[in-house]
Amino acid sequence: MFSKIAVNNVKRSFRDYSIYFLTLTLAVCIFYSFNSIESQNAILELNKNPIFHDSLNKLITGTSIFVSFVLGGLIIYANNFLIKKRKKELGIYMTLGMPKRKISKILLFETFLIGLVSLIVGILLGILVSQGLSLLVANILGVNLNHYQFIISLSAVIKSVVYFGIIYGLVMIFNQYTISKYKLIDMLHASKKNEEVKLKNAFISVLVFTLSVILLVTAYVRVLETGLDAANTELFITVIMGVFGTLFFFFSTSSFFIHVVKKNKKVYLKGINIFILRQINNKINTNFLSMTLICLMLFLTITLLFTAFDLKGTIDRSLEGNKEFDASAFLVVDNESEDPRENDIEEYLKDINFTFENNEKYAFYSEYKLSLTIEDLLSDYLSEQEQVDLVKDYLGGPMSAIKLSDYNSILEITGNESIQLSDDEVLVLSSYDNITDALPEFMENEDSIQIEDKEYTIKNDVAIEKNIKANLDSDFFYLVIPDNFDGDLELESTNFNVIYDERYFDESEERFSTLFNDMWDNKYRDVSPALVIGNTLNQIKDRQNGMAAMVVFIGLFLGLIFIISSAAVMALQQLSDASESLGRYKALKRIGVTERMINKAILKQSFIYFFAPLSLAIVHSIVGIIALNDIFSFHYESIIVSTLFLGIIYGVYFYSTYVGVKNVVKNGNS
Amino acid sequence: MGPSGSGKTTLLNCISTIDTVTTGRIVINKKDITNLKIKALEEFRSKELGFIFQDFNLLDTLTAYENIALALTIQNMAIKEIDKRIQQVAKKLEINEMLNKYPFQLSGGQKQRVASARAIVTEPSLILADEPTGALDSKSSRLLLDSFEKLNREFNSTILMVTHDSFTASYANRILFIKDGRIFNELIRGNDTRKEFFNKIMEVVTLLGGDVDNVL
Ligand SMILES: Nc1ncnc2c1ncn2[C@@H]1O[C@H](COP(=O)(O)OP(=O)(O)OP(=O)(O)O)[C@@H](O)[C@H]1O
Numbered sequence A: 001m002f003s004k005i006a007v008n009n010v011k012r013s014f015r016d017y018s019i020y021f022l023t024l025t026l027a028v029c030i031f032y033s034f035n036s037i038e039s040q041n042a043i044l045e046l047n048k049n050p051i052f053h054d055s056l057n058k059l060i061t062g063t064s065i066f067v068s069f070v071l072g073g074l075i076i077y078a079n080n081f082l083i084k085k086r087k088k089e090l091g092i093y094m095t096l097g098m099p100k101r102k103i104s105k106i107l108l109f110e111t112f113l114i115g116l117v118s119l120i121v122g123i124l125l126g127i128l129v130s131q132g133l134s135l136l137v138a139n140i141l142g143v144n145l146n147h148y149q150f151i152i153s154l155s156a157v158i159k160s161v162v163y164f165g166i167i168y169g170l171v172m173i174f175n176q177y178t179i180s181k182y183k184l185i186d187m188l189h190a191s192k193k194n195e196e197v198k199l200k201n202a203f204i205s206v207l208v209f210t211l212s213v214i215l216l217v218t219a220y221v222r223v224l225e226t227g228l229d230a231a232n233t234e235l236f237i238t239v240i241m242g243v244f245g246t247l248f249f250f251f252s253t254s255s256f257f258i259h260v261v262k263k264n265k266k267v268y269l270k271g272i273n274i275f276i277l278r279q280i281n282n283k284i285n286t287n288f289l290s291m292t293l294i295c296l297m298l299f300l301t302i303t304l305l306f307t308a309f310d311l312k313g314t315i316d317r318s319l320e321g322n323k324e325f326d327a328s329a330f331l332v333v334d335n336e337s338e339d340p341r342e343n344d345i346e347e348y349l350k351d352i353n354f355t356f357e358n359n360e361k362y363a364f365y366s367e368y369k370l371s372l373t374i375e376d377l378l379s380d381y382l383s384e385q386e387q388v389d390l391v392k393d394y395l396g397g398p399m400s401a402i403k404l405s406d407y408n409s410i411l412e413i414t415g416n417e418s419i420q421l422s423d424d425e426v427l428v429l430s431s432y433d434n435i436t437d438a439l440p441e442f443m444e445n446e447d448s449i450q451i452e453d454k455e456y457t458i459k460n461d462v463a464i465e466k467n468i469k470a471n472l473d474s475d476f477f478y479l480v481i482p483d484n485f486d487g488d489l490e491l492e493s494t495n496f497n498v499i500y501d502e503r504y505f506d507e508s509e510e511r512f513s514t515l516f517n518d519m520w521d522n523k524y525r526d527v528s529p530a531l532v533i534g535n536t537l538n539q540i541k542d543r544q545n546g547m548a549a550m551v552v553f554i555g556l557f558l559g560l561i562f563i564i565s566s567a568a569v570m571a572l573q574q575l576s577d578a579s580e581s582l583g584r585y586k587a588l589k590r591i592g593v594t595e596r597m598i599n600k601a602i603l604k605q606s607f608i609y610f611f612a613p614l615s616l617a618i619v620h621s622i623v624g625i626i627a628l629n630d631i632f633s634f635h636y637e638s639i640i641v642s643t644l645f646l647g648i649i650y651g652v653y654f655y656s657t658y659v660g661v662k663n664v665v666k667n668g669n670s
Numbered sequence B: 001m002g003p004s005g006s007g008k009t010t011l012l013n014c015i016s017t018i019d020t021v022t023t024g025r026i027v028i029n030k031k032d033i034t035n036l037k038i039k040a041l042e043e044f045r046s047k048e049l050g051f052i053f054q055d056f057n058l059l060d061t062l063t064a065y066e067n068i069a070l071a072l073t074i075q076n077m078a079i080k081e082i083d084k085r086i087q088q089v090a091k092k093l094e095i096n097e098m099l100n101k102y103p104f105q106l107s108g109g110q111k112q113r114v115a116s117a118r119a120i121v122t123e124p125s126l127i128l129a130d131e132p133t134g135a136l137d138s139k140s141s142r143l144l145l146d147s148f149e150k151l152n153r154e155f156n157s158t159i160l161m162v163t164h165d166s167f168t169a170s171y172a173n174r175i176l177f178i179k180d181g182r183i184f185n186e187l188i189r190g191n192d193t194r195k196e197f198f199n200k201i202m203e204v205v206t207l208l209g210g211d212v213d214n215v216l
C-alpha cells in the first residue's frame, strides 16, 4: 500500500522530480563513463607501460572520491528542495492520521525508487557514452582501434553502484532526520515567506556595483600583467579581488540594472517587463551567494576544459620535431669516480651483455659542459628580466657541447654529410629561436664566441635546429666543438642514439623498450652501479599522449560534474521560486495578462538567470585563458569542444527549467 | 447583492470572460462578447474591462506606480501617455503621495485605492468589483466608496460591484438581488437620499433572509 503511494507519487510528481532525476542520471552516467576508462581498448594498449597505468588509476580514484563529495552535496541539496516543496502534501497525510513513521517509510521508498531508476538508466546511458569516450581516447592516444569492441566495465558498474548507493543512503538518513523535525503546523502552512530584497537603495547599489567593476578590472589587469605564477603571493591577492569583485557584482548588479533600465522607459514600460525586472532582481538579489559560487565554478570549468584540450594540442605539436632517432639513452657521469665502467655507456652495455643487432644503426657520443653559461653568451641581447626567466625555466646554465667526431658519427647514422671544423671554429645547434629573440639576434650580429681566452668563429649563420637525441624536452642548445678543444670541459653524460631498420622495427622496439624498462626498474644495478636512463621514441610519445589523455579525462570529468552541479542548482532555485511566485502569476492573469505573455516572461527570466553567471564566467575565462597563454598556446579546436560540452548540458538544463516553470505556473493556477 | 453561493462571482466571471456561459448572451457596448475569438477576447478584456478584487491582487514586488503602469504596458500603450494617465488617476484617488511605495508599506484602504487606480487607468467602459470593501474597515470603505462615486461622475465609468454589505450597496444607483442564480429583485435609487435608499435595501435583505449580521 505504501509502496503504491510512493510509486504513484514518483509518477505524479515526475514534473517536480524531472530536474532531480536528470541530475542523478547524468551524474551516474558521467561517473560510470570515466571509471570505465581502465577497461577501454585504447587504454589497454597503453597499459603495457606500468607507470602510466598506475598513475591513471590513482588519479581516477582520487578524482572519483572528490567528485562523489561534490555530487553528494548536490544531491542532498536537490533533495532538500523537493522535500520543502512537498511539506504540505506530507502534512495532509499526517492530518489524515498517517503516523510519521509511515510517512518516513513512503519517503524512504520513494528515494530508493528514484535512486534505483536513475542508477539503472544512468549506467545504461553511461555504457553508451563510454563507447564514444573510447573513440575520443583512441584519438588522443593515437591508438588505432582496428578491432572495435563494445565494452561494459563491470568494475565501473560496481563502483557506480557502491558510490551512489552510499550517497542515496545519506539522502535517506537526511530525509528521516528532516521529517522527524517537522511540526504538523509548519507543514500545512509551508507558506511562501516573501524573500526580502536586500539591496533597495539606488545610491548604494551604484556604489557597490562600481566597486565590483573596479575590483574586477584591477584583478584582470593584475593577472594579465603578472601572469599565473602560483608561487607568487600577488596572485593570491588578485584571486581574492576577483572573488570579492564577483560577489559584489551579483550583490548589486540586479539593483543597479533596474535603476538603469528604469531610465530607459522604452524597455521599462513595455509589456510586463516591469514584472520580469522585479522578479529577476528579487531572485538574483536573494541568491547572490549561490550565483557567485556558480559563476566561479563555471569559470573554473571553462578554463579547465579549455586547458585540458589545449594541453593535448600543445603536446601533439611538441612531438613533431623529435623523430630522428628511434631510441636514445644516457649515462649520468659521476665525476668523482675514475672507473670507466661507471662512466662510459659503451662499457655499461658490455657489462649487462647488451649488443646491437646488425640492422640497427647506432652512434655513441659524450656530452660536456663548458665553463661558459648561456646567459653570459647571450647577455648583450637579453633584458635583465629575460635573463632571470631563462634561468628560472631551466633554459640557462652552463653550455652543453659535443665534439665534432661524435657529431659526425650522429650525422652518419641519420644519413647526413659529415662536417669539417678547423681548430678555431664552432657550430651552434639550438631550438631557442622559438623561445627568445636573443638567439637569432646574437647569430646575426656576432660571428665569434669567446670561450675562456680563446676566440672561436661561429661557422653557421643561423642556429641549426637539429637535436642530437630523442628527448622529452624539446628545447636544446649545444655547441659542436673541435676534437682538440683545449678549454675547460666537464664530462656530463655518455650517450647513444639508435635508428631501427624499418623491416625489423617491431623487434628492435621490443628489445629497447624492454632494456629501458629494466634499467628503470634497477634490474642491472648489481651488475653495474651506473645510472642509465633511456627512452624509445614510442615510449616518449606514449608517455606524452598518456599525460595528455589524463589531463583531458580529469578535465572533462571535473568539468562535466561542475557544469551539472551549477546548472542543477540554478534549475532548482528557479523551480522553487516559481512555486513561490505562483500568487504573482495568478495576479497577472487576473488583470488580463495572456498566457503567451506569461510564457515569454518565464523564458526571459530563465534565460537571464541562467546566463548572468555564465556571461561573467566567460569574461573571467577569457582573461584567465589569455593569462594562461604564457604557459600554453591555444588553438581553436579547444574552444569548439569546450563550448560544445558546456552548451549541450547547460542548454538541456535551461530548457527543462523553462518547461518546468511553465508547468508549475500553468497548473498552479487551475 | 445576494446570499452566499447565489452566483454573484459567477456572473462577474461570465462578464469578464473568465467563465463561459452555457445559454444566453452578454452584450457590452452593443458588442456580443459571448462568441468572440481568443485574440478579440483578450483585447476586449484589457481595453473595456477593469477589475477590482477583494484581496487587491497587487504584485508585492512592484511599487504602486508599477502596479498601475502594468495595466497600461500590457496594452502596449505609448510611453508618454502612460505616465500622464497614472499621474491623473493618482491625483483623483489621492494616492500620488504613495506611488513609489510597495504594497506592504500601504494600508488596506490605500492598497484598494491603488488597485482601483489600476482598474480605471485604462479607461474601461465597465469596472467589475467583487466585494472590494470586504477586507477594509468602515472608514477605509467609505473613502474607497467616495472615490468610486467620483470615478463614476468624473470618468463616466460604470462600476459593477458585488457586496454583502447594505451600507456599501447604498452608494449604488441600481441594485440587483440574486438568488439561486437568478435575478430576484431590483432596486433603483432614483432621487432617494442614501439614508432612504439604505432602508429600502435593508427591507429586501431581510426578506432574502440572511446577511443581516453584516449591516452593523
Ligand atoms: N446561473 C447559474 N447557473 C448554474 N450554476 C450557477 C449559476 N450561478 C452560480 N452557479 C453556481 O453556484 C456556485 C456558487 O456561485 P458563486 O461562487 O458565484 O457564488 P457567490 O454568490 O459569489 O457566493 P459568495 O457570496 O460566497 O462569494 C458555483 O459553483 C456556480 O457554478
Ligand SMILES: [Mg+2]
Residues within 6 Å of the ligand: B008, B009, B010
Ligand atoms: Mg463570490
